Amino acid sequence: MRIAILSSAAVFCVALVTPAAAQSQAEPSVERYLCTFAGKCDGVSQPEEATPTRAAPAVKGFRLARAKSDATASAAARPAPRPAARTYSAPSRNAVAARGARTRSGYGAAGSRAVADAPRADLMIGFELNSARLTSDGVAKGQIFAQSLLRPELRDKRFLIEGHTDARGGIPLNMDLSRRRAEVVAQFLESQGVERSRIEVRGFGPNEPLPGRNAYDPRNRRVEARLIS
Numbered sequence: 001m002r003i004a005i006l007s008s009a010a011v012f013c014v015a016l017v018t019p020a021a022a023q024s025q026a027e028p029s030v031e032r033y034l035c036t037f038a039g040k041c042d043g044v045s046q047p048e049e050a051t052p053t054r055a056a057p058a059v060k061g062f063r064l065a066r067a068k069s070d071a072t073a074s075a076a077a078r079p080a081p082r083p084a085a086r087t088y089s090a091p092s093r094n095a096v097a098a099r100g101a102r103t104r105s106g107y108g109a110a111g112s113r114a115v116a117d118a119p120r121a122d123l124m125i126g127f128e129l130n131s132a133r134l135t136s137d138g139v140a141k142g143q144i145f146a147q148s149l150l151r152p153e154l155r156d157k158r159f160l161i162e163g164h165t166d167a168r169g170g171i172p173l174n175m176d177l178s179r180r181r182a183e184v185v186a187q188f189l190e191s192q193g194v195e196r197s198r199i200e201v202r203g204f205g206p207n208e209p210l211p212g213r214n215a216y217d218p219r220n221r222r223v224e225a226r227l228i229s
Contacts, residue, residue: 028123028124028141028144028145029144030144030147030148030151031043031044032044032121033121033144033145033148033154034148034151034153034154036119036120036121037119037121037148037153037154037157037227038153038154038157040153118226118227118228119226119227120162120224120225120226120227121224121225122222122223122224123141123142123145123185123222123223123224123225124141125138125141125142125145125185125223126138126141127181127184130169130177132177132180132181132183132184133184134184134188139188142185142188142189142192143192145189145225146188146189146192146193146194147192149189149194149198150192150193150194157198157227157228157229158197158198158199158200158227158228158229159198159199159200159225159226159227159228160200160201160202160225160226160228161182161185161186161189161199161200161201161202161223161224161225162178162182162201162202162203162204162208162223162224162225162226163177163178163179163180163181163182163185163201163202163203163204163205163223164178164204164205164206164208164209164220164221164222164223164224165177165178165205165206165220165221166206166209166215166216166217166218166219166220166221167206167209167215167216167220168216168218171205171206174205174206175203175204175205176203177203177205178203178204178205179201179202179203180203181203181223182201182202182203182223183201185201185223186199186200186201200228206220210222
């Protein structure tokens with residue numbers, strides 16, 4: 001009887017430890033970005049399921065975003081929201097508009113297809129609700145991506161930073177919000193030493209929901225990076 005009790009306790013302990021370990025492995029890291037964008041995947045394991053970027057609260061998990069043509073797996077359930085300190089301010093709308101012609105141009109039909117098929121990843125960067133202000137967790141996640149872009153394997157690469165929202169609130173509002181969030185990420189990367197010439201930004205609003213998700217699903221809120229060249 002004593003052996004049976006100990007065995008049950010051991011199984012229970014494993015059940016508690018395993019999810020925590022899996023969650024830790026799913027966190028964004030420089031190594032994962034090097035795997036995604038440079039093919040340097042030695043020792044990098046990817047989780048079977050993915051968690052999309054959260055728009056307001058901090059997020060957990062790491063998702064390799066796939067092009068629409070081959071993305072079939074749905075995202076895992078999001079963690080509960082929690083408040084975060086304001087640490088990085090969004091640029092004014094006039095400042096964002098001044099960059100508009102350069103950052104949103106140059107994507108013809110052929111160019112759009114090429115970008116759609118390029119490697120990309122959900123940056124897991126969080127923003128405050130209905131805001132283009134990074135959470136403290138979003139700042140930490142942005143620093144990881146910036147460190148990746150400064151590595152020799154990626155320092156000559158160019159990226160498109162994409163902002164995405166759900167469909168709540170209307171198209172004009174969400175198009176503007178998604179673009180401003182992408183711009184904030186680009187400015188943050190620049191503040192971390194990444195040359196701005198390597199970064200383009202674009203806001204898609206609710207127009208590209210995650211595969212299998214309704215456009216109104218909050219899990220569509222995310223910022224992704226796609227390799228341009």
